[in-house]
Amino acid sequence: MEKDKKLLFNFRIQKELYDYLVLISKENYTTMTQYIIDLIKKDKNENERNKK
Amino acid sequence: MKMNAIKNNYYVYVYLDPRKGKFVYDNLKFDHEPFYVGKGRGNRIIKSLNDPFSNKMKKLKIKEIKDNGLEPITIVIKKDLSENESYFLEKNTIQKTGIENITNKSKGSSSRTFLKVFQNIKNGDIVFIVNNDSKFYELNNGLIINKKDFYNEFQKI
Helix, strand or coil, X not given: CCCCEEXXXXXXXXXXXXXXXXXXXXXXXXXXXXXHHHHXXXXXXXXXXXXX | CCCCCCCCCEEEEEEEECCCCCEEECCEEXXXXXXXXXXXXXXXXXXXXXXXXXXXXXXXXXXXXXXXXXXXXXXXXXXXXXXXXXXXXXXXXXXXXXXXXXXXXXXCHHHHEEEEEEEECCCCCEEEEEEECCEEEECCCCCCCCHHHHHHHHHHC
C-alpha cells in the first residue's frame, strides 16, 4: 500500500458486504460513509466490552 | 537488518451441530456434523458465531441449534499457523468436507476480503479501500464528499 497512507482500521468482511460497499459507493456515498462509521463504532464498543 | 518476525497465531476452526452424530470426510473425523469452517486468530472462533455479516444459512443453522436448547460445538483443528497456512488449511478442509455439506458460501476465498480505512498522512484525508483477493477498490472513487463530516465523527470515536 502507498507509503503516504496510515492504516487506521482493517476489517475482515464478507464478500456480500464487499459487493454492497462497491455498489453503494457509486450510488450513495453518504450512506456508505455512515455505514463504515457505524462499523468502526461497533468494533470499538466490542473491543471495550472484551477488555472488561 | 532487523527481520520482521512472522507471527503464527492463526488457527482453523469448525462448528459442529451437536444434534447429529459422527461424520467422516476423507481423513477428517468429527464427533458431530460439521456445518461451518473458518480461520482466524484471537477470539474469532467465538465472534464468528454472532457475526451479523454471516451468511443466512449459517445464521439459520446456529438459530436452529439454539432453539433446541443447545449450543454449536466449536473445535480448533489446527493452531499456531501463519495467515497463509490458515487460508490453505481452511480451503483444504472445506474441499474435503464438501461445500455442499456445510454452510460456507465460498471455498475459503471470502476470507481474503477486507475493508481498510487509511488516513493520508499529508492532508489527513480518509480513504476507504476494499480488497478481495488481489483486487483493490478505492470506495472514495476520487470524491471525498463528506470528508469533513466523516472526520468530525471520526474524531469522536
